[in-house]
Every structure is written in C-alpha cells, then in structure tokens.
Amino acid sequence: MLSKMKIGFIGTGVMGKSMVKNLLLAGYEVNIYTRTKAKAEELIRQGATWTNSVAEVASQSNVIITIVGYPQDVMEVYLNDNGIIAHANPGTYVIDMTTSKPKLAKEIYEKAMEKGIHALDAPVSGGDIGAKNGTLAIMVGGDEDAFNQVLPIFKAMGENIILQGKAGAGQHTKLSNQIAIATNMIGVCEAIVYAKKAGLNPARVLESISTGAAGSFSLSKLAPRMIEGDFDPGFYVKHFIKDMTIALESAEEMGFSTPGLSLSLQLYKQLAEKGEADSGTQALIKLFDSSI
Amino acid sequence: MLSKMKIGFIGTGVMGKSMVKNLLLAGYEVNIYTRTKAKAEELIRQGATWTNSVAEVASQSNVIITIVGYPQDVMEVYLNDNGIIAHANPGTYVIDMTTSKPKLAKEIYEKAMEKGIHALDAPVSGGDIGAKNGTLAIMVGGDEDAFNQVLPIFKAMGENIILQGKAGAGQHTKLSNQIAIATNMIGVCEAIVYAKKAGLNPARVLESISTGAAGSFSLSKLAPRMIEGDFDPGFYVKHFIKDMTIALESAEEMGFSTPGLSLSLQLYKQLAEKGEADSGTQALIKLFDSSI
Numbered sequence: 001m002l003s004k005m006k007i008g009f010i011g012t013g014v015m016g017k018s019m020v021k022n023l024l025l026a027g028y029e030v031n032i033y034t035r036t037k038a039k040a041e042e043l044i045r046q047g048a049t050w051t052n053s054v055a056e057v058a059s060q061s062n063v064i065i066t067i068v069g070y071p072q073d074v075m076e077v078y079l080n081d082n083g084i085i086a087h088a089n090p091g092t093y094v095i096d097m098t099t100s101k102p103k104l105a106k107e108i109y110e111k112a113m114e115k116g117i118h119a120l121d122a123p124v125s126g127g128d129i130g131a132k133n134g135t136l137a138i139m140v141g142g143d144e145d146a147f148n149q150v151l152p153i154f155k156a157m158g159e160n161i162i163l164q165g166k167a168g169a170g171q172h173t174k175l176s177n178q179i180a181i182a183t184n185m186i187g188v189c190e191a192i193v194y195a196k197k198a199g200l201n202p203a204r205v206l207e208s209i210s211t212g213a214a215g216s217f218s219l220s221k222l223a224p225r226m227i228e229g230d231f232d233p234g235f236y237v238k239h240f241i242k243d244m245t246i247a248l249e250s251a252e253e254m255g256f257s258t259p260g261l262s263l264s265l266q267l268y269k270q271l272a273e274k275g276e277a278d279s280g281t282q283a284l285i286k287l288f289d290s291s292i
Numbered sequence: 293m294l295s296k297m298k299i300g301f302i303g304t305g306v307m308g309k310s311m312v313k314n315l316l317l318a319g320y321e322v323n324i325y326t327r328t329k330a331k332a333e334e335l336i337r338q339g340a341t342w343t344n345s346v347a348e349v350a351s352q353s354n355v356i357i358t359i360v361g362y363p364q365d366v367m368e369v370y371l372n373d374n375g376i377i378a379h380a381n382p383g384t385y386v387i388d389m390t391t392s393k394p395k396l397a398k399e400i401y402e403k404a405m406e407k408g409i410h411a412l413d414a415p416v417s418g419g420d421i422g423a424k425n426g427t428l429a430i431m432v433g434g435d436e437d438a439f440n441q442v443l444p445i446f447k448a449m450g451e452n453i454i455l456q457g458k459a460g461a462g463q464h465t466k467l468s469n470q471i472a473i474a475t476n477m478i479g480v481c482e483a484i485v486y487a488k489k490a491g492l493n494p495a496r497v498l499e500s501i502s503t504g505a506a507g508s509f510s511l512s513k514l515a516p517r518m519i520e521g522d523f524d525p526g527f528y529v530k531h532f533i534k535d536m537t538i539a540l541e542s543a544e545e546m547g548f549s550t551p552g553l554s555l556s557l558q559l560y561k562q563l564a565e566k567g568e569a570d571s572g573t574q575a576l577i578k579l580f581d582s583s584i
Contacts, residue, residue, distance in 0.1 A: 212422070
C-alpha cells in the first residue's frame, strides 16, 4: 500500500510548507488543504495537489497529516461533521503534528478507532530550520503498528523519531520539551541583562559561559539574537503561550506544581500584552531590560 | 621571570587538587597550603611543596592562586594581618579563582595595587571533570598586562580563558553563568517530573528532547542522574546557594529584578533545609517529586 499511498496535508504554515516540500522530494503524492489558499500556491507549483476542503483531503488520502494552530483548530479539523474522522476511509492513518492537548489526542484516537482509522499524535521540535532541512525531532504517541506503517513518512521530515507511548504520549513529550525551554528562557534573559548591567560585553560573556555548565540551545541560538536586537519570530510568543498554557493545565490535572513554568507563562503573557505576541520568544528580554 | 616562577596555591579541595596536579604536570614548582593538611598529602607526594601558613606561601611565591570556599574565606586569606596582601612581595601576581563577590574582588585589587601587587579575579566553570582534564573555562577580571603575564598558567588549567574586563569582571561573568544555570535547573526538574507523572519513560523522553531547542548541559548531564537517583555532588547544593546569594545581592545592588534567580534560590534553600546541602545540585528534583 505505502508505495502507492497518497498523503493529505492540512495546514501549510511556516512548518507545514517545508514538511510538504520534503514529502514531495521523497516522491510522495501530496493532497493539500489550508484555510488561506494563497499559502499553498508555491506548493502547488512544486507538485502538490490542491483540494477544496478538509472532507475532500480526508476522503482522497491514505495518510492524513495535520499541523494547524491551536487545539480548537485541531478539534474542528478532526471532529466536526465536515472533519477528518467523519470523511476518512477505514484503514486511513491520521497524524496530528500540531502541539496540542494530550487529552484531545486521546479523544481523536478513540473516535478514529471506532471508525477503523489509525490515529497518531506526533508533535515536532526543531523549528523552521528543522522543518526545512528535514531534521525535526518527532515525538509520537499511539499504536506501534501504526507507527511502523508511517515511519517512512516521518523519516522524510525528521531525524529523531521516537514512539513515546500510547495516544497522547507524543503531546506529553512535547509539553515536557516546552516546560524545559520555558524556565530556561528566564535564566538566559537574566544572565544577559545581568552581564549588561554589570558593565560587561554580553557577547564576550556568552563566549565564556555558553560552552560550559550554563550552556543551552537558547543561550547559544537565542541570546545572540537578544544581544543584536533581532526579535524576528523563529518561534512566536503567542504559540509559546499556547503551549505553556496547555502544559500548565495538564500539570494541574496531574496535581503537579510547576513554579518555573507558572512564572514563565506569567512573564510571556505580560510580554504579549505589551504588543509582542508576534515576536520571537527571544523578545522576553524586553521585560528585563527597558533599554531594549 | 616566568620560567623560574614559583606558584603558591591555597585551597586544595576537589577543584584545587586537580588544578595543582595540572600545574605540576606543566612543570611549575608549586607551594601549597590548605587548612587541612591531610587534603594536601597526595599533592606533596606528587611534588608540591608544603608550606605552614598563608603568610609563608605569600612570601615565597611569585604567583599566588586561591580557590577557597566562601567570600568570608577569600577576605581572610587576602586581607587579614597574616594574609596574602600583607605578606606577598611587590610584583607578585595574585589570582582568586573562588566564585566570590565582585565587590570583594575590586577591594582586593585596590589593596593589592597599593603594595605593588597585581590582582586578578578568575573564577572557573567546568566542575571537577574540567579541573581534572585541564579544560576549565576561566573568566578573568583585572588588568590586561597582568592577564597576559599569567596566561601560560591559566592555560595549564583551562581552555576557554577570556579577560572579561576590569577587576570584578571575572566574578560578574561567573555570576551570569550561575544565573543562567539557576533557572534552567527548575525547568529540567519540571520537565522530567512532568514526563514521569504523564506515565512516560523519562529516559526515553530525554532522547526526544535533549538534542533540540530544549537542550542544555543540565538536561544532558544532570537529568540522567536525577532519573537514576544519583545525587552525588558534582557541584554542591550549599555552594550553589552561596553563588546564587551573591548573584542576587549583586543584582539587587544594580536595581535589577531577577524573578527566576529568586525562585531558584528559594527552592534550593528549601532543599538544603531538607538535609540536602551536601548533595549535588541535581537533587533539586526531590522537591518536585516526593517519591524520589
């Protein structure tokens, strides 16, 4: 089946666009649908097939991949009357790669199963660059058989591909990832602003501290952008707030207190209120240094 | 002068011991003194010369290196009547490698200068392993001439050696380093405990998240120890509390608010009160997961 397989892809934003390109490069036929057709035109020129609705993608594809914005979007795309579960054929594989709620992933899995559809949750990490280069980390939840069936597709888009457990486990893993980032971002900002206020050259301080025990992806990749005043979005503040909100709700449901995550979410909400929702997450430094 | 130079070394704890060994290996003559002579015996067998007091080290060495515990110890070793500044000869280089207060580093620099002694503050990062392998990051504050004179000595102990600015700049850089670590440790703990509570295998989650945007030294090196229940000290909780306390005082003096650092210091103090002052910093996870 897999060799003749048609992939349906819903959501061709920054991430989705690069992921579709990599699927086309790997030789897959790809049906695409996205709310704003203009966002799909480049992909159509490159060989993707435009479809007119979610229902059409769903009924005409063997594997359906979604990467949309918010859990609300995921819910609509999957569970509405004109959504994927209502229109996909039995035997279809559906993969949600949005960062979304673990509970919703379980609900989709169960509703899919009732119709003989195999659902996986498979959020990614690695940003726009990882999507472009096909080096995303893909964190998967769902059944092992389904995972093995679609593994070649994952391999066209990513590198570090791990089945983390049953339905929802991919989302939980991604939330764990976002929790680790959330608190670290505060430390990175405080370290850089401390260096500035102490009269040091922050770029030179980074040379001393970024390769040792304080080292992190954020310190190496985002702190230089903070120092240069480059706040273009690699990852949007508004999306990070969404992820942290889901993580905090999920932690609260487990009765688990996360003071670091709570502090980070509170700071990022303040940042968004200052008009930075569409900036990159490195804009957090503006809260710590009013001179920026 | 440098070829016939005698180095005096005060403080042969976990870090100091390995640093002296590397100086001996590099061919330097080393006078040592430490409060507990037993801690020096291995080094004496390896060729270091025991001296009976700080004053004796000070008067018999051309370069004096200190790495002791707390700012109070630094103050006593340098500024007491029987301390380094009172007994070192004019033209001597004195280097404090303890993580200590920037203000104290400036005070020592000034008092040293009055006697024609050249003082540098040069705290390190890289832990016991970096000290052993001679790969420490060394963050230096003081005069460029003095820095250049003792650079070959730094090179025997470390790799990433940077003059960050005037007296105190080495300490400020190290505090910036500790600030970055402080908040990140909270995120690492929350991420791991979240994964556990979500029913995932934390070690497998680490495989997904440690190489991407959530990646950090702490996540790669300390989270596995948290998961295995290994709380042996690479870096002591009590010393981290000392460093964070200095950093917080210093930030407050600058009128700079550091909510992440404040939260981390508060959590580590709670941890110490639970009897974990002599554990490694990775023991922080015990506050988040009562089952450990």
